[in-house]
Amino acid sequence: MSTEQRSRAPMVETGARNREPEPRVAAVRRSVLVVEDEEDLARVIRRHIEDIGCQVRIARSGESALEAIARDPYDLVLLDVMLPGIDGLEVCRRLRARHPYLPVVMLTARSSEIDKVLGLETGADDYLTKPFGVQELLARIKAIFRRMDSLAAQHTAPDRIIQAAGCLRINPATREVFLRDHAITLTHREFDLLRHFAENPGRVYTRAQLLDAVWGYSHEGYEHAVNCHINRLRAKIEPDPRAPRLLLTAWGVGYRFTTESIDPA
Ligand code: CA
Secondary structure, X not given: OOHHHXXXXXXXXXXXXXXXXXXXXXXXXXXXXXXXXXXXXXXXXXXXXXXXXXXXXEEOOHHHHHHHHHHOOOOEEEEEXXXXXXXXXXXXXXXXXXXXXXOEEEEEOOHHHHHXXXXXXXXXXXXXXXXXXXXXXXXXXXXXXXXXXXXXXXXXXXXXXXXXXXOEEEEOOOOEEEEOOEEEOOOHHHHHHHHHHHHOOOOOEEHHHHHHHHHOOOOOOOHXXXXXXXXHHHHHHOOOOOOOOOEEEEOOOEEEEOOOOOOOO
């Protein structure tokens, strides 16, 4: 194997090759795919994510990222926008088609890309602007995993279907959402956001409160991400997203979910 091939080979856990596969234990080790072509940065990210107990694989191009995702299950994808070949935005679009719930955190060098990253078409859950601090990266990742754990805990509870606005049916156990009888596919974060609103109709939330409740952390300057997710949700659930009837704007404050019964027809 040449040095070039070795450096491109998928990362393998040290010592894993000669051992029998271990049975899955209760404390599941999270698996993270880091898609980043800058080797030094990828290595640093990998080391820090491994330190919080995750298994990490690195993909250095969009193509190899999509191959890795098709081959193995991941709990989270950290995806750089600027990649050789197909870029991170396109990778996100393509993986969303098959994995609507897989959490994707995008790494972007330009804040002007944020709208595109969080847009309906790309469908990322989160972003970090380069350069970012390690603590911020880890806080994001941990928040997503905390969220997944609390959802997993709810799976064991008896199913409780949430009926909202007379037209939405939300099943927290299966993450299915129906508008009337039409199934709607929501990302991880869109689902959490809708559920939070639907469980608290009429209550006004500021962007900071929503970050805290749905993202699991509050980060200054990140409020814009809330607007992007609200727009995405509206595009999926509102009969006319330009004139929202379900997810309403509380001018100068934030957002609230309707208390009325809406006929989306
Ligand atoms: Ca890059």
